[in-house]
Amino acid sequence: MTGSRAEAAYSRAVAAFSTPTLDLLHGRFAPFVVAALTILFTADRASVPIADAHAELAEVMDELRAAGDEDDRRIPSGSGRDVCRNWVRLGWLVQQIDDEVEVYRLSAHAVEALEISGRTGGGRTRVSNSRVRTLLDAVEHLSDSAEADPVRRLARLHAERDLLDAEISRVEESGRADPLDDDELLEEAENVLHLARELPADFTRVAESLKAMQRDVVAHLRRDERPTGEVLREYLQRAQDVMQSTAEGRAFAGALRLIGDPDRIDALTEQLSGLLSQPFARLLDSSQRAELDAVGRRVELGVEEVLAAQRRASHVITGQVKTHDPLRDRQIDDLLRDVIAGLHGWSGTAAHVDPVRSMPLIDLGHLRQTTSDIRPPRAPAPLTDADDVDFVDHDTRAWGGPRYAELEEYVAGLDEEFDLAEAFRHIPDATRRPVDLLGLLELAHRNGLTEGDGISTVEALRPDGTTRRFAFGSVIARSTKEDADD
Structure with missing residues (x-):
């Protein structure tokens, strides 16, 4: 049993380290990658135009190279364009088109890696009262949601109401709100930041699942394995209801009912602004204050990212359904297979390839060697003066x-x-x-x-x-x- 448990644990560890997330954090250039991605992408800048990303990354690399090698900095070679392309290949960046502009976005793996790095480098992890209470509240809410006995459900609701009534009476009698002390409020704020750091990876993961579903739909449609009518009916339905086609999409749809309301987002922004004006906020450092202030914007951008992915998937699937031509797709597939087979035939060391010494000529027949003169043979006659014009019908002049x-x-x-x-x-x-x-x-x-x-x-x-x-x-x-x- 010990051996099987050890083998299973080792297999899980190998699988974890083979993911782009840990590959990013464990690579030779990991500090540079984390620093560069943190500079390029912020809470208010979820996507960067490709040309801007190449230029900005080149500036970061030049600045670090000029600063010397005192801290044993490891910076990859090549231009900013080469480095970004390599990150796309490794699964850390995603290319897409937003408003007819090609941009880079962080992949879910990169977002998760930056979250781990930020949480690890942001100070020690504390088992605080706030975090434990969050866990207990989540367990209690889960238990209430799963409760099927009405008697027990009512007993718990009455107990909660009694506690609320007691708190209301205490505040009314004393006239004081009695907030928590600054240390406890600081723990609460750190717990909020901890929860907020997990949101971008969750949102990006939902968006990427929608893109994967889109590719799956298009691939199945191109294979034409079933009658065209059946394929059209099924995938048109999936295009209309793409958010319900994946487990992640269904989970996000539930979350969207909570955070997709503009009034709720506005209320969240006002609450965060009020928290930053409280006395305990002075205990937060500048980065924590900026991060707390950006929570509302981070949630809003995450929702926009998923909804944009949903619209894009619906558009692509609908376009594929409208333009689906099984015969043409089959011809293209056959042509690509022939090209790939030909390239494989050229890849061997003993392969003989006849060079193309001249381009083939096309037979155009006899072309005209002269053109007619486009100039008129004579100048047009001068216009007749109006006084000399004889109108056939005087009513026309009138x-x-x-x-x-x-x-x-x-x-x-x-x-x-x-x-x-x-x-x-x-x-x-x-x-x-x-x-x-x-x-x-x-x-x-x-x-x-x-x-x-x-x-x-x-x-x-x-x-x-x-x-x-x-x-x-x-x-x-x-x-x-x-x-x-x-």
Whole structure:
């Protein structure tokens, strides 16, 4: 039995150390990796554009190299781009597209490794009253949730109510809240930080499970192992309800009912702000204060990360279902297999490959060697002056634009200043059309006008004999008579 237990324990340890989490913490460059990821990714910066990450990581590496090797610093070789690509290969970074920008995000393994590193380097772990009470409260809540005996459930609820009533009576009688002392409040705050550090890894793990489910759905759809109709019905349903397709997604859906309410997030932010203003908060160091202040934002970003992964998975699955073509997918798979087989054939040392000495020529037939002259053979005829045009139908000219020549002649015969509406009323009928009112306003604007506070109304006469009334702000215009005299 001892041997079997030892072998099982050793197998579990080997499996644990083979995960990217412990691989990150146990590697040769572990201190550098933890420091760099901590700088690149913060509670308010869950994703970093790839180009920015490469540049910032290169600056960190240059700064550490310039600082010397006094502390036996181990910094990987290569550029920031090379190091980031290696981290993606090792499973510490994840590439994805957010708002049409390619970004890096921490994987769940990297988040968990940073959490372990931060918890270990943040001071000793204390078995505090707060942490034990959290455990006891969780066990008690679990016991209450699993209780099926109504009598025992009622007895426990009555006991809780009696304690609350006693506390209410004590506060009402004494008029004092009697908060805990600063040391106990500090323990409570450290317990809150301990719980908050576990959230990012949980959120990232849910998002990655959704991505894995998405890849599984697309792979099954491409295999076309079942009738197309059956595949479409099943996976369209999974696309509509993707959050219920994994155990992690179902757990997050339950948590979302608690923390997904914007009012609850706002209340959490206000509570944290109030805690930081309490006297006991001075016992926290600057990093703990910043971490406590960012708890609300960390929860909000975690929820956004999972919901974004859900939307992305639904979009990809729906797009695959809409564009699914079994014949085309099978052809692509066959082509890829042929390419891979050909590459394997070239990989041996004794393989003979005929070089390509020239590219094949395509037969295009006879191409035209000349083009026609795009210049016109002669210049177009000059435009005919309007006075020489003979209109077939005079009614057509009557429905045209303003008659500026007649309007200018009419305005020149008026006083130096005149009321535009009164002038329009006395204009000849042939020039009292609606378009001529616009032309008269244009001439008034050109020669100078003054707008009054009143409203003027005029009646315009159309060529077919119908009339139309117009209202506009009163205008005192100037004629061109004075300019003509000059």
